[in-house]
Amino acid sequence: MKxxxxxxxxxxxxxxxxxxxxxxxTRRDTGTFSFLEVNDGSCLANLQVIADSSxxxxxxxxxxLNTGCSxxxxxxxKKSPAKGQNVEVxxxxxEVVGWADPENYxxxxxxxxxxxxxxxxxxxxxxxxxxxxxxxxxxxAWAINSFFQERGFFQVHTxxxxxxxxxxxxxxxxxxxxxxxxxxxxxHEEFFGRKAGLTVxxxxxxxxxxxxxxxxxxxxxxxxxxxxxxxxxxxxFWMIEPEMAFCDxxxxxxxxxxxxxxxxxxxxxxxxxxxxxxxxxxxxxxxxKLRSVIEKDFAHLTYTEAVDKLIASKKKFEFPVKWxxxxxxxxxxxxxxxxxGCPLIxxxxxxxxxxxxxxxxxxxxxxxxxxxxxxxxxEIVGGSQREERYEVLERRMLEAGIELEEYRWYLDLRKYxxxxxxxxxxxxxxxxQFVTGMANIREVIxxxxxxxxxxx
Amino acid sequence: MKxxxxxxxxxxxxxxxxxxxxxxxTRRDTGTFSFLEVNDGSCLANLQVIADSSxxxxxxxxxxLNTGCSxxxxxxxKKSPAKGQNVEVxxxxxEVVGWADPENYxxxxxxxxxxxxxxxxxxxxxxxxxxxxxxxxxxxAWAINSFFQERGFFQVHTxxxxxxxxxxxxxxxxxxxxxxxxxxxxxHEEFFGRKAGLTVxxxxxxxxxxxxxxxxxxxxxxxxxxxxxxxxxxxxFWMIEPEMAFCDxxxxxxxxxxxxxxxxxxxxxxxxxxxxxxxxxxxxxxxxKLRSVIEKDFAHLTYTEAVDKLIASKKKFEFPVKWxxxxxxxxxxxxxxxxxGCPLIxxxxxxxxxxxxxxxxxxxxxxxxxxxxxxxxxEIVGGSQREERYEVLERRMLEAGIELEEYRWYLDLRKYxxxxxxxxxxxxxxxxQFVTGMANIREVIxxxxxxxxxxx
Numbered sequence: 001m002k003x004x005x006x007x008x009x010x011x012x013x014x015x016x017x018x019x020x021x022x023x024x025x026t027r028r029d030t031g032t033f034s035f036l037e038v039n040d041g042s043c044l045a046n047l048q049v050i051a052d053s054s055x056x057x058x059x060x061x062x063x064x065l066n067t068g069c070s071x072x073x074x075x076x077x078k079k080s081p082a083k084g085q086n087v088e089v090x091x092x093x094x095e096v097v098g099w100a101d102p103e104n105y106x107x108x109x110x111x112x113x114x115x116x117x118x119x120x121x122x123x124x125x126x127x128x129x130x131x132x133x134x135x136x137x138x139x140x141a142w143a144i145n146s147f148f149q150e151r152g153f154f155q156v157h158t159x160x161x162x163x164x165x166x167x168x169x170x171x172x173x174x175x176x177x178x179x180x181x182x183x184x185x186x187x188h189e190e191f192f193g194r195k196a197g198l199t200v201x202x203x204x205x206x207x208x209x210x211x212x213x214x215x216x217x218x219x220x221x222x223x224x225x226x227x228x229x230x231x232x233x234x235x236x237f238w239m240i241e242p243e244m245a246f247c248d249x250x251x252x253x254x255x256x257x258x259x260x261x262x263x264x265x266x267x268x269x270x271x272x273x274x275x276x277x278x279x280x281x282x283x284x285x286x287x288x289k290l291r292s293v294i295e296k297d298f299a300h301l302t303y304t305e306a307v308d309k310l311i312a313s314k315k316k317f318e319f320p321v322k323w324x325x326x327x328x329x330x331x332x333x334x335x336x337x338x339x340x341g342c343p344l345i346x347x348x349x350x351x352x353x354x355x356x357x358x359x360x361x362x363x364x365x366x367x368x369x370x371x372x373x374x375x376x377x378x379e380i381v382g383g384s385q386r387e388e389r390y391e392v393l394e395r396r397m398l399e400a401g402i403e404l405e406e407y408r409w410y411l412d413l414r415k416y417x418x419x420x421x422x423x424x425x426x427x428x429x430x431x432x433q434f435v436t437g438m439a440n441i442r443e444v445i446x447x448x449x450x451x452x453x454x455x456x
Numbered sequence: 457m458k459x460x461x462x463x464x465x466x467x468x469x470x471x472x473x474x475x476x477x478x479x480x481x482t483r484r485d486t487g488t489f490s491f492l493e494v495n496d497g498s499c500l501a502n503l504q505v506i507a508d509s510s511x512x513x514x515x516x517x518x519x520x521l522n523t524g525c526s527x528x529x530x531x532x533x534k535k536s537p538a539k540g541q542n543v544e545v546x547x548x549x550x551e552v553v554g555w556a557d558p559e560n561y562x563x564x565x566x567x568x569x570x571x572x573x574x575x576x577x578x579x580x581x582x583x584x585x586x587x588x589x590x591x592x593x594x595x596x597a598w599a600i601n602s603f604f605q606e607r608g609f610f611q612v613h614t615x616x617x618x619x620x621x622x623x624x625x626x627x628x629x630x631x632x633x634x635x636x637x638x639x640x641x642x643x644h645e646e647f648f649g650r651k652a653g654l655t656v657x658x659x660x661x662x663x664x665x666x667x668x669x670x671x672x673x674x675x676x677x678x679x680x681x682x683x684x685x686x687x688x689x690x691x692x693f694w695m696i697e698p699e700m701a702f703c704d705x706x707x708x709x710x711x712x713x714x715x716x717x718x719x720x721x722x723x724x725x726x727x728x729x730x731x732x733x734x735x736x737x738x739x740x741x742x743x744x745k746l747r748s749v750i751e752k753d754f755a756h757l758t759y760t761e762a763v764d765k766l767i768a769s770k771k772k773f774e775f776p777v778k779w780x781x782x783x784x785x786x787x788x789x790x791x792x793x794x795x796x797g798c799p800l801i802x803x804x805x806x807x808x809x810x811x812x813x814x815x816x817x818x819x820x821x822x823x824x825x826x827x828x829x830x831x832x833x834x835e836i837v838g839g840s841q842r843e844e845r846y847e848v849l850e851r852r853m854l855e856a857g858i859e860l861e862e863y864r865w866y867l868d869l870r871k872y873x874x875x876x877x878x879x880x881x882x883x884x885x886x887x888x889q890f891v892t893g894m895a896n897i898r899e900v901i902x903x904x905x906x907x908x909x910x911x912x
Contacts, residue, residue, distance in 0.1 A: 002702065004608055004670065021702040022670075023873045040701075041669030042608060070873040072702070097702075098844070098874035105872050122865040123872070125668035134669055138610035145601055152460055152498060154594035159903040160616065160654075160677045161629075161692050163910050173617075173647075175629050175654065177681045191629075191681060191691070192910040198616075198631065205903055205912065212581035213497030213590060214460065214478075221616045221676065225633045225647060235647070236617050245496075246458065246477040246528070246553075388554070409578040409912050416561045416579070417479050417526040418554035447615040447661055454619050454648040456661065456865050 002072075006043035013077040013087045020047060020089065021072045021097075023126065024065050026109060034062055036094075038071065041125075044132055044273045048080060048088040049073050061096045067109055068100030068126070114443050121447055122456065129282065132274035133444055136267060137432050143266035144219065144240055144426075147259050153215045153242060158202030160221065163194055164406070172197040173225045173235075198223040201425060202241050204357070204410055207386060210243035210421055211413050217242040219428075227451050231440040234429060236449040243423035249359075249368040249385045252422035253345055256372055256381050257298050259426070260343070264290050267435055275435075283437025289375065290435065292342065299340045302348040303327075303366065306335055313339070326353045327371075329378050336373040344373045356396040358384040359420075370424070377434045383424020390414040458528075462499035469533040469543045476503060476545065477528045477553075479582065480521050482565060490518055492550075494527065497581075500588055500729045504536060504544040505529050517552045523565055524556030524582070570899055577903055578912065585738065588730035589900055592723060593888050599722035600675065600696055600882075603715050609671045609698060614658030616677065619650055620862070628653040629681045629691075654679035657881060658697050660813070660866055663842060666699035666877055667869050673698040675884075683907050687896040690885060692905040699879035705815075705824040705841045708878035709801055712828055712837050713754050715882070716799070720746050723891055731891075739893025745831065746891065748798065755796045758804040759783075759822065762791055769795070782809045783827075785834050792829040800829045812852040814840040815876075826880070833890045839880020846870040 002019045022040030029035075032053050037046035051062050065071070072095040080088035102108070106120050107127065117124040124130045148155070161175050175196045190196075202218040209216040218241045225235065242255065268275060268290055279286045301309070310321040310331055319328045327346070336344045348366040351358070358367035372381035387393040393414055397404060404411065432444035442448040447456065458475045478496030485491075488509050493502035507518050521527070528551040536544035558564070562576050563583065573580040580586045604611070617631050631652045646652075658674040665672040674697045681691065698711065724731060724746055735742045757765070766777040766787055775784045783802070792800045804822040807814070814823035824841035843849040849870055853860060860867065888900035898904040903912065 006608070021875070041610075068873045070875045097876070098870075098872075100872040107872075120865075122664045122868060123668075125665055131668060134612065134665065135610055138612070141611050141613075142601065142605050145598065149598050152462070154591055155597050156590065156594070156902055157597075157677070157694055159692060159905060159910070159912075161679070161905050161910055162912065164912050173631050173633060175631060177629060191683075191907060192905070193908040194910070196910050208578045209581055209590065209902065212579075212587060221613075223617070227647075236615060238613055409576075412578060414554075416554075416556040416563075417524045419477070419526045420553070446612055446665065449615060449617050449648070451647060452649040454615070454617060454650070454652050456615075456618065456620050 004042040005038070005040045005045070005047045008047060008077060008089070009043065009045055009085075009087055011077070011087075013079045016077050017074070018077050018089060019072065019074045020049075022047070022070070024069045024071060025067060027062075027065050029063065034058075034065075036062075036065065036071070036073075038073065041131060043135075044128060044277060045085075048082065048085060049075065049094070050088060050090045051094055052091070055091065055094060057094065057096070062094055065096065066100065066102045066105075068105045068107060069096060070098040070100075071096055114438075114440060118442055118448070125446070128277065130443065132277050133432070133436055133438065134446065136271050136274050136278075136436055137444065139267050139271050140263055140432060140435060141219070141428070143263040144259070144428075146266070147262045148215075148217045148242065151215070153217050154209070154213050156202075156206055156209045156213075156216045156218055158199070158205040158218050158220060158241075160199055161192070161196050162199045162205075163192065163196050164204055164410075171224050171226045172200060173223050174198075200224060201239065203243065203423060203425065206241050206243040206423065207410070207413060207421065210245045210423070211417070211419065214246070215242070215244045229451055231442070232430075234441055234445060234448055234450060237441075237445065238428035240426040240428060241423060243421065245419050245421045247385075247422045248420055249347060249370060249422060252383055252385060252424060253300070253347070253370055256370075256383065256424050256426075257345075260372070260381070261294050263431070264294050264435065268294070278436045278438075286437045293374065296342045298343045298345050298372070300345045300347065303346055303350065304348065306331075306346050309339060310334065324350050324352065332373045332378045336378070337375045341375070343375075346371050346373065351396075354384070356393070356400040356402060357386050359387045360392055360396070368422075374434055377430055380430050380434060381424050381426050383422065385420065385422040388414055388418045388420050390418065460498040461494070461496045461501070461503045464503060464533060464545070465499065465501055465541075465543055467533070467543075469535045472533050473530070474533050474545060475528065475530045476505075478503070478526070480525045480527060481523060483519075483521050485519065490514075490521075492518075492521065492527070492529075494529065497587060499591075500584060500733060501541075504538065504541060505531065505550070506544060506546045507550055508547070511547065511550060513550070513552070518550055521552065522556065522558045522561075524561045524563060525552060526554040526556075527552055570894075570896060574898055574904070581902070584733065586899065588733050589888070589892055589894065590902065592727050592730050592734075592892055593900065595723050595727050596719055596888060596891060597675070597884070599719040600715070600884075602722070603718045604671075604673045604698065607671070609673050610665070610669050612658075612662055612665045612669075612672045612674055614655070614661040614674045614676060614697075616655055617648070617652050618655045618661075619648065619652050620660055620866075627680050627682045628656060629679050630654075656680060657695065659699065659879060659881065662697050662699040662879065663866070663869060663877065666701045666879070667873070667875065670702075671698070671700045685907055687898070688886075690897055690901060690904055690906060693897075693901065694884035696882040696884060697879060699877065701875050701877045703841075703878045704876055705803060705826060705878060708839055708841060708880060709756070709803070709826055712826075712839065712880050712882075713801075716828070716837070717750050719887070720750050720891065724750070734892045734894075742893045749830065752798045754799045754801050754828070756801045756803065759802055759806065760804065762787075762802050765791065765795060780806050780808065788829045788834045792834070793831045797831070799831075802827050802829065807852075810840070812849070812856040812858065813842050815843045816848055816852070824878075830890055833886055836886050836890060837880050837882050839878065841876065841878040844870055844874045844876050846874065 368385035
């Protein structure tokens, strides 16, 4: 029975027979045997396999093995005398399953730049760093699901193709069929009978389910057709959007804080080997940073207080600060990294810079919005209490130039059994960046989509 | 501290104080008090609340409460003398949070047709049946994640926007930007620099990760631009696609069987209240059907044996049977429902009716494909061992008229460290239909997308 290498490595070696299958990372020969480092992707560590020259295919095959070849090894697990490893396997047989011509195989033993690896996105998960990112990403997804399921939230799959949010959103991708593309727009040829696009957020539809089931969350892809070629933007990315009935801004802040601490604790505990790699080679001090976020209280101040502090700092910002502006990255970084040195929740932004669905505060000027800022990343969570008052929402929609007829369903939620409710969005790739320390967002999603780039 | 109704109902009532928040389902008045049935979506059952006429807002508000109004109740949980419930709450205060004008609110006490409810997809999760579907769907998603995570699989988010699979697939949605739509195709205006569409499957990209991490799975949306207005088709649906390195067809069959039994057991055990509703009102005998699938071995026969049995049956089929045809729904139903009366795995289909990536068997005529058929649904799982031999794959691609240049990355997986590997796709909505007994697939996804229909 084949075993995964992470299992073999953590079991006490007692001369038990094992079968493992994986890819050769390196081969080193001595006079009478060879050392093979074999990796199967179950963990960062390789399994050391000792191939004696008495093996039948030693000269013909084993001595030709190089990086990338696939093998099936049967042998005996023994205590390793080598430093830094507990187990090694003495092979009885090594079957070569697939070769990898060293003249052509792009992944050689040397270190490759992330830019280079992006060009071979079909091979890059075979490297240490990108393999570790993939494992940590998977664990983070699982931790997020666990967090919400343990709290009785229901997962809702909101639609990807949508006819909402179309108003004035030039950054939305459009969805058509080949037949349509050839025909005039607005004709009966349209597959859905009207213009449809790719969702920018599942929030509005998640509200539908929150007002039926209470506490729900989405975990799905969202899209922006923005022509932004930066290390922080993707055309396609994943979002988590919880939405809670009978919940106000304070309850929303509490949930988001608990969630962040929960998933960070989980990954620090359960991905220690991969996390140590990031801490050593990607971002020095990463683990200390994450532990501090887990342990410390998050700071909280209102937008108005934030603006006061920015002005009081007398710092020269590229974008001058006054009440009413949207906070820029430089402002967020100053507050979060220099002034507080910890995650920061900024609430109650001016209504004029926030969307129509955020609840208007009693001052009439601000809305019950919240952004959570973390060091190095900036905004990782953005949320709000939603406007639950029919008349106020209708007025805000009209002010925003929204066609009410298209959003009757959304207004209905305020007409029939309306309740205070709130929610937020967590950009999943931003979270993976924060956890792994990867500088470019293109490294933390398996197949990044950016302007001019969608190779498969 | 507010509690969810499912928690209040399962705790022993010991005169403890509770606060619950939810929506009124019904009100019934006696001389001196009213019974309110309150639901908060945490479970199917309502909580019975007793509102005494001595409450301050009894005449003015409580006696005006009707279906759909939202309330916050504080009171004392007591043992209920009524049949069929253990707990009731005697209210100290009932705050009316939101009204629902009975003249206009579309959801009244009577039963509504599923067709009618589809027209109000923003309100339908507030009904018993659709609420139960949403809870069961969420649990199934969780069970699937649990199954794979427990077995050390990594979740991979394969891309939604893709430039693969474009070849000859007229059923693919195209993705463009508003600017592009106005410009000529094939110019530099294209956002991704080339034609892009919505994925029909994450398999090819999942193979990339299986050949790096070993065992992976996807859980994401997939799309078909087919003009099929049936009870079995959606333009947007969710798929689960595991992919395993060093795995053949037998190992693939075993995993799919284990997965189906695992998730069915999980939902029967953990959603018993909702499942009882489906068993009583949607599909009589549903639970017995599911238990039989959990307990019985799945039958297994090859395509060739299936064809022999269909011919031997001497039944008159609409589509006559001979070796080489694709099995139609009527054939699958006969085999699965009449002949075997249990789930059925059919393997080794003719190469000519299956895609290029399936592994060619030694007979040269068939491929290592498998379909799992279940009673009432037909195909619920479709998978195969993948062609891992470079030359054979290249030949199959050329035969299928595929532009090799576009798939160099896919061929590379066979060039460098190729290994036998296999995987399958599970249509998530088909699974939810099978589990809930819902006849139309539009009822098992929150916001169905079908030709001419994407209202929000």
